[in-house]
Amino acid sequence: MSACACDAGEPFATVSPRLEAGVAVPEGRDAGMGWQRLASSYELRFTELSITAGDAVLIDTAEAIGFDPRMPPPGYSLCHNGHCHSDDGRLVSYEEIGAELAGGAGAVWVLALPVGMMDVLAGVSRPLACEPSCDLPLASITQVTMPVTRVRARGLVRDGRAPARIAGEVPWQLELELELELAGGPGEPLMLGGSLELAADRSHAPDVALTLELRPSSRIFDQVVWDQLELVPDSGPAMEPGFDLLGDAAAVSAVLAGLGELELGVEVTR
């Protein structure tokens, strides 16, 4: 450590973290009046969207995982969002790959930011607390991960294709407890990730504003095959028939795939 004696006791950086979340409308998907186009030619509107997450964790990745995600190790490619694509088709987390490789030291997390429930449809903009402290030790933080534990969504779906595959506007709902297999979830949280460059050392200004951004859109539902879902009686908010995605394994799998593509945006300013 090369710190001057007169700096002894001062943190290498102090983080002021914030969370921003809201429904995004990607280019080409705005169908007007709150509707968004899907790649499947259906159109979807949210009436409720909340996502619950655990602690977002900032990780000193270079030390933690034993490899640089920009240069995937043999057998892996396309490393992003905290995972790499393996040659056999799996999505494998950085931590698992680091554990497989010789010299992987395990996760070295520097800072945890409790997130909790986000009313994404209403929009979120709030500061976050730090665990153990917003004061950082000497570190080179290049990765952030955030486990999503619950997704609750409701809305309407209609067909934008002619001839229509479903009739009119159909209510739908999804209540996914990702940590509970019995509740239709995969049995473990969905890990989102993002990349950043945050050096906590004597070479950089110590005060750091850090903003985590989550902007889900209709993309999450691109792979759902709506016309193959069963209409469930009394599932809509007005006790009308609708789609309960949790009751269809293929739909849950499609949504999980869509959620897995969500990017956790990170902005760092100092």
Add this chain to the structure above:
Amino acid sequence: MKFASTINLTMSICAAAAALLGSGCSDEHMDEPAAESQSADACEHMVDGPFEAVSATIDAGEAGPALTETHTRYTIALSADPADPGSRIGYVDVVVDEPGELSVYLDAPVPLSVTAPSGDELAAEASEDSIAECIEVAMSHTYDVTVGTYRVRLGPTDREEASLVLITAGHGHE
């Protein structure tokens, strides 16, 4: 993190392709020089793959096999046209998740039409009946597309199969 817009044409194509059809572009494109044209790119994949084989549906009202990969040579098996058993046709679906331009490169002069999600036939913005970069590509068509699933009809033709490569580019490309 999303790929940043770059002046590297190949990387831009790959980034747009990965986003447009929601699927990957081979890593090799990330290291290639910027100067490769889209047609040359199509030629490379028409010759070297990767390769996928699908069977087109004969029923216009039935969901066809979804072509989800760009920079991939799809060999599409066609079937006898019920209305004209002497010729062959087939339907496939192309799923688009970002607006932009979709170019279809064919290995033979097979008639091709594209139907938008609205049900309207989509006119090509440009068509070429040959490209300078290789003889393996016989024709190409470029369409302006938005988010949605497009129905592609191949034929009528006397060929039993047709091969195509999809290349995409986003709007507002720098």
